[in-house]
Amino acid sequence: MKKYIGKRVLTAIFTLLVILLVLFILMQLMPGSPFNDEKLDADQKALLYAKYGLDQPIVVQFVRYVGNMLRGDFGVSYNISKNTPISQLIAARLPVSIAIGGYAVALGAIVGLLLGLIAAFRHDTFIDTLCTIISVIGVSVPSYVFALALSFEFGYKWRLFPMLYNNSQALNSSILPSISLSMFTMASIARFTRTEMLEVLGSDYMLLAESKGLSGPALVFKHALRNALIPIITVLAPLIVDLMTGSLVVEKIFAIPGVGSLLVNAIQSNDYNVVISLSFIYSALYILIMLVVDIMYGIIDPRIRLAKDDA
Amino acid sequence: MFKKKKEEVFSPASAAEAYVPVDADFVFKENAGEIEIDTNFASQSFWKEMVIRFLRKKSAVFGLTMILLITIMAIVGPGMNGYSYAGQNLSQKSLAPRIPGIEKTGFFNGDETMHTTSGSKTVNNYKTKGLDDVYYWFGSDNFGRDIWTRTWHGARVSLIIAVVAALIDMIIGMSYGLISGFFGGKVDMFMQRVLEVANSIPRLVIVTLLLLVFKPGMMTIIIALMLTEWVGMSRIARAEMLKLKEQEFVLASRTLGAGSFFIIFREVLPNIIGPIITQVMFSIPTAIFTEAFLSFVGLGIPVPQCSLGSLISDGFNSFTTHPYQIVAPILVMALLMLSFNLVADGLREALDPRMKEM
Numbered sequence: 132m133k134k135y136i137g138k139r140v141l142t143a144i145f146t147l148l149v150i151l152l153v154l155f156i157l158m159q160l161m162p163g164s165p166f167n168d169e170k171l172d173a174d175q176k177a178l179l180y181a182k183y184g185l186d187q188p189i190v191v192q193f194v195r196y197v198g199n200m201l202r203g204d205f206g207v208s209y210n211i212s213k214n215t216p217i218s219q220l221i222a223a224r225l226p227v228s229i230a231i232g233g234y235a236v237a238l239g240a241i242v243g244l245l246l247g248l249i250a251a252f253r254h255d256t257f258i259d260t261l262c263t264i265i266s267v268i269g270v271s272v273p274s275y276v277f278a279l280a281l282s283f284e285f286g287y288k289w290r291l292f293p294m295l296y297n298n299s300q301a302l303n304s305s306i307l308p309s310i311s312l313s314m315f316t317m318a319s320i321a322r323f324t325r326t327e328m329l330e331v332l333g334s335d336y337m338l339l340a341e342s343k344g345l346s347g348p349a350l351v352f353k354h355a356l357r358n359a360l361i362p363i364i365t366v367l368a369p370l371i372v373d374l375m376t377g378s379l380v381v382e383k384i385f386a387i388p389g390v391g392s393l394l395v396n397a398i399q400s401n402d403y404n405v406v407i408s409l410s411f412i413y414s415a416l417y418i419l420i421m422l423v424v425d426i427m428y429g430i431i432d433p434r435i436r437l438a439k440d441d442a
Numbered sequence: 443m444f445k446k447k448k449e450e451v452f453s454p455a456s457a458a459e460a461y462v463p464v465d466a467d468f469v470f471k472e473n474a475g476e477i478e479i480d481t482n483f484a485s486q487s488f489w490k491e492m493v494i495r496f497l498r499k500k501s502a503v504f505g506l507t508m509i510l511l512i513t514i515m516a517i518v519g520p521g522m523n524g525y526s527y528a529g530q531n532l533s534q535k536s537l538a539p540r541i542p543g544i545e546k547t548g549f550f551n552g553d554e555t556m557h558t559t560s561g562s563k564t565v566n567n568y569k570t571k572g573l574d575d576v577y578y579w580f581g582s583d584n585f586g587r588d589i590w591t592r593t594w595h596g597a598r599v600s601l602i603i604a605v606v607a608a609l610i611d612m613i614i615g616m617s618y619g620l621i622s623g624f625f626g627g628k629v630d631m632f633m634q635r636v637l638e639v640a641n642s643i644p645r646l647v648i649v650t651l652l653l654l655v656f657k658p659g660m661m662t663i664i665i666a667l668m669l670t671e672w673v674g675m676s677r678i679a680r681a682e683m684l685k686l687k688e689q690e691f692v693l694a695s696r697t698l699g700a701g702s703f704f705i706i707f708r709e710v711l712p713n714i715i716g717p718i719i720t721q722v723m724f725s726i727p728t729a730i731f732t733e734a735f736l737s738f739v740g741l742g743i744p745v746p747q748c749s750l751g752s753l754i755s756d757g758f759n760s761f762t763t764h765p766y767q768i769v770a771p772i773l774v775m776a777l778l779m780l781s782f783n784l785v786a787d788g789l790r791e792a793l794d795p796r797m798k799e800m
Contacts, residue, residue: 142635146642153643157651267501267787271780273731275738275754276772279761287762376646380738384758398650399740406654410647417644 136426143422150414151197154407158196159189205408211396217408221390225412228382228389230301232374234309239316240367246317247324248356254329262321269318274377278311278384296387308385312377316370323366327359334358361431368424372417492716495792502788505781512778516601519594527587527595527748540581554764580770583756592748593770597778599749603660604729607667608722614668615675616718620706622676623683630680637673645670649732653741660743663736667729678721682714716793723786727779734775750775 171179180186187195199205205217212220243266250262285307286294293304331337332355340354375391382391390409397405496502520527555564580589622633649666656662686692687710695709730750736742737751738758745752750771757768 142638143642146639149639150643150647153651157654160655267780267783271727271783272776273734273779275735276776279758279768279772283761283765372644375644376735379646380735383738394650395739398653403654406650410651413644413647414642418642421642 132429135429139422139425143418146418147415148197150411151200152193154200154411155193155196158403158407200408200411205411206404208397208405209402211393211400211402211405217405220393220405221408221412224388224390224393227296227301227387228378228391231305231308231312231382231387231389232371232378234305235312235374236316236367236371238309239313239370240320242313243317243320244324244363246321248328248351250321250325251328251332259325262325266318266321266325269314270322272314273380274311274315275380275384277314278308278381281307281311282384294385296385298388304385308381308387312374312381315373315377316367319366319370320363323363324359327362328355331355331359357431361428364424364428364431368421371420375413375417492792496788499788499791501784502792505784505788508777508781509785512597512774512781513601515594516598520591520598523588523590525588525591527592527746554766581764581766583767589753589767589770592753593750593774596748596750596753596771597774599660599743599747600730600733600751600775600778603663603667603733603749604726607664607671607729608725610664610668611671611675611725612718612722615672616679616711618672619676619679619681620683620710623680624687624702624706624710637676641673645732649736650741653736658736658741658744660747663733663742666736667732670732671725671728675718675721675725678717679714682717683710686710686713716789720786720789720793723782723789727782727786730775730779730782750778 177186185192203218205221207214208217208220246262246265250259253259282294285291292307293300296304296308337350337354340350345354378389379391379395381387382389383395386392390412394406394409394413396402397409553564553566555562580593583589583592618633618637622630622637648670652666652669653662656665683706692705692709695705700709733742733749734751734754737749738755740755742752742755743749748756753771754768754775757764757771761768
């Protein structure tokens with residue numbers, strides 16, 4: 132197990148370095164230099180370059196860049212809010228995004244699991260068909276369509292929830308965005324749970340458990356669900372990542388002051404520094420999630436843990 | 443054995459009364475109607491069986507019909523009325539849908555209901571502006587462009603982007619996976635590590651970075667989709683290759699002197715075309731979605747060109763006052779994505795022999 136985790140961590144670190152390298156190269160390729168002022172003569176420029184370490188060999192610059200990024204020193208924003216440190220911008224917005232993303236994942240996972248379980252236990256009935264239809268629609272309709280529909284119906288027509296995010300009612304205004312974000316997760320998990328449960332329910336060890344006299348919750352949760360959960364956890368990771376993409380649009384629709392809308396603003400106003408910092412943050416989050424899921428996968432399923440130790 | 447015994451019993455006396463054949467015995471019986479072929483066990487070609495299984499699934503047939511319908515509309519739709527997708531008429535902006543004939547039923551008659559804080563009110567801008575002979579089937583947008591024409595034009599652009607991107611992904615991912623799986627060993631090891639790293643970079647990041655470097659437009663979106671979607675395809679191709687490469691036909695081909703590339707692309711590839719097509723079908727809705735998402739963020743097709751995503755993005759700005767502007771493109775996109783998903787599901791089930799019903 133230790134060997135397996137070690138290997139995964141090393142891969143993650145390597146990937147992060149590759150991403151940093153790509154970002155660094157992109158920064159180098161960007162047109163213009165940070166000191167575009169025409170009033171500066173060559174000597175002054177050289178002085179400024181020396182001050183910021185831009186006269187150093189490219190490798191040294193890269194090492195310094197990696198150090199800065201890892202310490203959370205992303206430089207300053209050029210356009211969005213001039214000369215504000217980007218880490219400050221992000222620190223103010225990240226909790227909002229993470230909260231909404233967290234609600235969405237929790238909601239999607241729980242409702243999806245329930246839908247999938249119901250569909251599997253009522254296999255080939257009307258309820259099963261209904262669950263399947265719900266999940267197909269959930270997978271096919273983009274989250275922002277749900278966001279628009281929800282904000283039109285509940286926000287605009289019925290005025291139950293705020294249409295735009297309101298910091299003073301954070302929880303109340305997170306409801307619609309979370310629901311619309313969670314639809315895709317919910318639908319995918321419901322579909323997946325259904326297939327996995329059907330497979331597990333048809334297996335020999337379920338028959339054995341049943342013939343031992345087990346029934347009810349013990350049978351469902353201890354024997355069936357635990358085995359069905361393993362593959363479900365693997366799909367959860369990419370789903371969480373899809374949430375990141377979805378959050379960009381949903382944050383724009385509900386005017387949520389999160390990282391997603393910051394990224395959209397940064398792209399639209401060509402604020403390279405912010406775009407690159409956010410890319411780094413997104414990648415780091417993504418890699419972290421993948422790492423956690425992979426390790427969890429090993430913990431839940433003893434077969435994987437043991438197999439990996441042999442290897 | 444049995445036959446021989448019968449011959450022994452056969453006495454010369456009865457041989458004289460033996461049956462004399464008549465001409466009618468040598469005429470075809472024409473009993474095709476009576477003969478039944480047991481289709482469950484009769485051997486049929488794989489593809490024929492697949493088509494039968496696919497057509498038996500109603501949702502898949504529905505999906506296929508919708509895709510064909512939308513494709514046809516995307517081809518002929520923009521030419522069906524006198525408007526062009528870019529033509530603006532500012533005096534006829536934001537008109538609700540009105541269709542000749544149907545307008546008399548009370549639907550699509552150009553009425554729109556305005557909700558304000560003091561209540562709601564129904565207005566008909568065609569009447570107030572005196573436009574009696576003007577019909578916008580899906581309404582007109584904020585610049586007085588016909589939404590019908592723009593929706594189908596947008597569907598055309600979105601479909602082109604999605605299909606081209608999916609095909610390029612197929613070629614890249616398939617080759618990568620097949621080569622990695624076939625050679626195995628160190629090559630496979632290296633190629634899989636590269637893939638792992640590529641897969642660990644979020645799609646969102648790749649797309650945004652690309653758009654920093656290139657100008658927004660159809661090509662950029664296709665490149666972005668190309669760079670992000672090939673991983674899934676290559677995984678499937680590799681898994682299939684690992685399954686097939688130990689089989690006898692590969693060995694036979696090798697013995698006959700075939701080179702590696704001949705085996706990969708001429709021997710193995712035709713055998714795995716099913717899962718690959720299914721994967722392409724699954725990647726098309728993803729491509730449509732990604733394009734729509736990019737347009738929504740403002741990185742999509744530049745004006746006056748439009749795609750489904752950019753239409754939704756335009757309609758979003760006034761969706762509380764003129765909801766009809768966003769309904770048509772959203773419906774078309776949702777239907778397209780739904781249909782491709784249904785078809786892909788149907789294909790997967792049709793191709794999977796485990797699901798064969800007896």
